[in-house]
Amino acid sequence: MSDPAEFVPKSDFLRIMRERGFIHQCTDMEALDAAALAGPVTTYVGYDATADSLHIGHLISIMMLRWLQKTGHKPIVLMGGGTTKVGDPTDKDQQRPLLSDETIAANIASIRQTFAKFLTFGEGPTCAIMGNNAEWLEKLGYVEFLREYGVHFTVNRMLSFDSVKLRLEREQPLSFLEFNYMLMQATDFLELHRRYGCVLQMGGSDQWGNIVNGVELVRRVAQKAAFGLTTPLLTTSSGQKMGKSVGGAVWLNADKLSPYDYWQMWRNTEDADVGRFLKLFTDLPLDEIARLEALRDAEINEAKKILANEATTLLHGAEAAATAAGAAKAAFEEGRLSADLPTHETPRAELEAGVPLATLAADAGLASSRSEARRLAQGGGLRLNDAPESDGQRMITLADCNSEGLIKLAAGRKKIVLVKPV
């Protein structure tokens, strides 16, 4: 492994990856750079189908694939229909519940649409293609698997990888099922190499061990050079793991996190992270980013808006981004309502009878339960039409509608929902 910090790549792809902060580790920067100069490098990233949407943690690798394609190489998006059935032990203390075939299939169907927004799929030489490792993993017989692939791995070595080592050190059980995960991922790489000439696997830094195993398997079995490249863990400057938004994970599917909330998440980036995130999550040129991150104090808010606009445009489209920006501007800068704010519809009949504030707030998604909404109100965090309302029991009726026939509820300064009688 060469130190990626010292080598200066000549290929467009690696140069850009370096400049923009995508690279954490690489199995062999110099050789990979040479390969990228020589012609299209077919590259894959794997995504397990553990949920019905990808989240922001996946976005770095998607952006990498995007740059890869832009610089003349071929991306493969591999859905982990097979590996999801086994479960990656990385960074987990416990095996997650095994997902059913139906759930996995549904998750894949729900996830795949995201990639079309960032990559161009098709038949061309640098067009992205999508695969599913269930296609080959599920056909493997046990003895065949052991003889064909198992011989190339030593348990000694497997125990040395963090995903396994940490679990053992933390005294958490690691089932034999999960222990096999890295072998399955390694066979993916080999299979993709055989089918498409894939020679590079990328992923998050936590995937290093899994990736290295695949690289070695390709080298050993196919006698071909193969490479691995990982990205740094996505964290914020102050806190830790990034990936929180208005109460929960930052999902990429619009039905799990609205474009408005997605825009807000970026808008609320910490000052210290603005430059880094612009480089990772937008296509803006570096000199423009340098100008933006040099802004200080209140002015850096402009950079955050650009970050939010750009990132939201990539995922949800320019229109959705503009709508989100407009709603935010109206609500936060001009103090007026916008119909584009998140809206919760409540049957008119219920409001005629009266609904307790806490109930309405919980239903509207401002709190996860009525109790929480009540506590929120008592703590002064719940506002009804901009006025703090500490009584969660207070009955809300149509009389609370403003001139536009809406009721504005807010939890804290940033979570706003318009209740609309229907």
Next chain:
RNA sequence: GGGGGAAUGUCCCGAGCGGCAAAGGGGGCGGACUGUAAAUCCGCUGGCGUACGCCUUCGUAGGUUCGAGUCCUACUUCCCCCA
């Protein structure tokens, strides 16, 4: 094979003489301060109910007891010691 320990509020770590919705951190959320930032200070942090209240939680399954996270039995997983 034998002996001794450990699993706690479904985010994490962690205290817990038989009366416990369960100490304390971290995290998260809210308030103040700000720039929809960070830092700092303060509050909240199982669910349901307008309310005296009710319900569900301490690895799993049983048992003792008016009453069990706390005692007993079996099981699961992990650690340590002796073989």
